[in-house]
Amino acid sequence: MFAFLAEHRQALFPAEMFADMYPSSNGRPSMPPQVLAAAVVLQTLHGLSDVDTVAELRCDLRWKAACGLGLHDTAFDPSLVTYFRRRLARSKRPNRIFEAVREVIAATGVLKGRQRRALDSTVLDDAVATQDTVTQLIAAIRRVMRQVPGAAQVAAACCTAHDYADPGKPRIAWNDEQARAVLVNALVTDAIRLLAGLPEQPLDEQAATAVGLLALVAGQDVEPAEDSDGRDGRWRIAQRTVPDRVISTVDAESRHVHKTRSHRQDGFKAHLAVEPETGLFTVVALRPGSGAAHHEAALAADLLAEEDDAVEVFGDAAYSTGTCRQTLTSAGHRLVIKPAPLRPAVPGGFDLDDFAIDTTAGTVTCPAGHAAAFTGNTDKKRATFGRLCEGCPMRHRCITAKNGRVVRSRPNHDLQAAARRQAATDLDWQAGYRRWRPPVERAVAWLAARGNRRLRYIGTIKNNPWLHTRAAALNPRTLINLGLTRTDSTWTLTSELS
Incomplete structure (x- = not known):
């Protein structure tokens, strides 16, 4: 990979490829973007931090040759890698490195005639710690106080559950269930008071996001509670989990x-x-x-x-x-x-495919020969056998519910x-x-591999380009094993798969 980039870096990442990222009004970049692109590809391939990447560029001759640096060049400050990656992520073509490699793949013709595609997904761990309800509420209130004009004054007047200037967690007996319940109620009340007391004003993107996040975390994990004498107005941890729950205010897109x-x-x-x-x-x-x-x-x-x-x-x-x-x-x-x-209602018993379903006529016939009609909307049709199940000799293999079998048909059942x-x-x-x-x-x-199961950045805007760069670094490695070379401005492979 080092030798490939050293020889073909300019062809793979021409200077005009990054022209829109460096408008002329900003002056010339202190380091050519092709050099930074090659460095980011190698960084992603080897799973290194920005500091370690620059250290390799200063000390490893392979890295110097791959990125086009001279023997005595001392590389550059790690912040340049950060700035380049940020510009790339927020540009109109954040995945241009992956696209450049894909053009090389197309030029070689290696995929011509190969009409199979395997789909899959894998979980990549986030770069932040999961927060509990208390931590999320405190962090969200602090964020609003920092980013929304006038919020700090409102909080000083109405938020009393915790000293939000204190970086630590509230000082309570955490093994005391009643103390935790009182704290949760007080924090949710603070959040509601703060949201209600914010002055009406136009908000920028950061402030609007902070307000929306506070409203979200203040309601996703709690529900109204009643006192022993029937009075309401309190909040408690809900005995359920909402879909698409936010698990951290630091990375609100992690799940x-x-x-x-x-x-x-x-x-x-x-x-x-x-x-x-x-x-x-x-x-x-x-x-x-x-x-x-x-x-x-x-x-x-x-x-x-x-x-x-x-x-x-x-x-x-x-x-x-x-x-x-x-x-x-x-x-x-x-x-x-x-x-x-399919999961049968009775272990080892009849499943959905044992029923004769006629989607055109809207009927279903059970293994015992009883027929029932579907009712309901298009998305969730159901046929209820009810009394037809009474005395059926096959009931023990079909259903245990006393009201009989209910068969549900989803869209595209025949498919x-x-x-x-x-x-x-x-x-x-x-x-x-x-x-x-x-x-x-x-x-x-x-x-x-190489520790890349855990992401290094926050949010999809930064991590999605990283994933594309990671794939862009892995694809050339595969092509190099097939003999990728460039002859007369044409990408070719010197070997073929058997």
């Missing part, structure tokens, strides 16, 4: 992520589309770790949007929703996506049922899934 029912991480999801034969990343995207809009199935079409032709799509059960299948099938793609397993039948009976489908789905796991391992 609790459940990859399995028992395993939870805090952070973001990296979504990937990989060509499984070569292991090349074709598309990557970083999104908050939870929320329907950021689910794997919701992003599948976006990951394949830039494909010129229909492809064969490989994915696990996270991509098996009816809506996702309908969208990808309508686009002409052939799906090799593992169906989500889902056909997919389950194909996965269970089609030997070619099974062989293809076993052959081409696992390589994406290797790509995920490459992405998270």
Whole structure:
């Protein structure tokens, strides 16, 4: 990789590629952006901090050659790397390094004729500590006091639950449940008073975000409570978790992520589309770790949007929703996506595929031969068997509820049922899934190697370009193994995959 950048850095990252990031009114950059681009690629590839990156540039001849520095050059201040990355993240093309590498991939023709794409996601841990309800409330109130004009005076007059100038946590007996309840009630009351007392005025982006965040954290974890004598007006920790819950006021986009029912991480999801034969990343995207809009199935079409032709799509059960299948099938793609397993109401008993569902007629027939009609809206149809289950000899294999079996039909039921039948009976489908789905796991391992499971930055604006740069650093490594070279201004490969 060092030798490749030393020889082809100028062709890969020409000066005009970064012209919009350095307008002429700001003067010439103190360090050519091509040098910084090469340094950022190597930094991301090796998982180094800005300080360590500059240290390598000062001491390692490989880094000097790759970035175009002379033997006696002392590199530059680490802040230049920070400024370059910030300019890149906030530019109109924050993923231009990834796009430049993708142009090289297209020029080599390595993906020509390879019409398979494996989709997957992986959790990347956030760069901040998860905060509890008390810590979030105090941090959000402090943020409003700092960033909203006049908020500090309002807080001094009405916020009495805690000394918000004190950097520590409130001094209470934390093992006393009643003391914790009193503190939570007082902090929520302070937040409501502060929001209600803020002067009416136009707010800039930072101040508006601070006010919105305080309103959010003040209500997401609490609910109204009543005193023993029936008086209300108090607040308590709610016995539930709201969807898309904010877990830190430092990084408000970080989320609790459940990859399995028992395993939870805090952070973001990296979504990937990989060509499984070569292991090349074709598309990557970083999104908050939870929320329907950021689910794997919701992003599948976006990951394949830039494909010129229909492809064969490989994915696990996270991509098996009816809506996702309908969208990808309508686009002409052939799906090799593992169906989500059905869970029978009785262990070992009948599941949904044991019922004959006629979506055209709107009826369902159970294994015992009883028929019922669907009712309800298009999204959530249900058929209730009720008394038909009384005395049925197959009831013990079907349902334990005393009111009988209820069958629910979701949109695109026929598409889902056909997919389950194909996965269970089609030997070619099974062989293809076993052959081409696992390589994406290797790509995920490459992405998270060298300590890159934990993100270094806050928010998607900074971390999404980092993910693209990481993929842009890994793709050339794969191409170099295939003999990537540049001859007469043309990118070529000297070897082919067997």
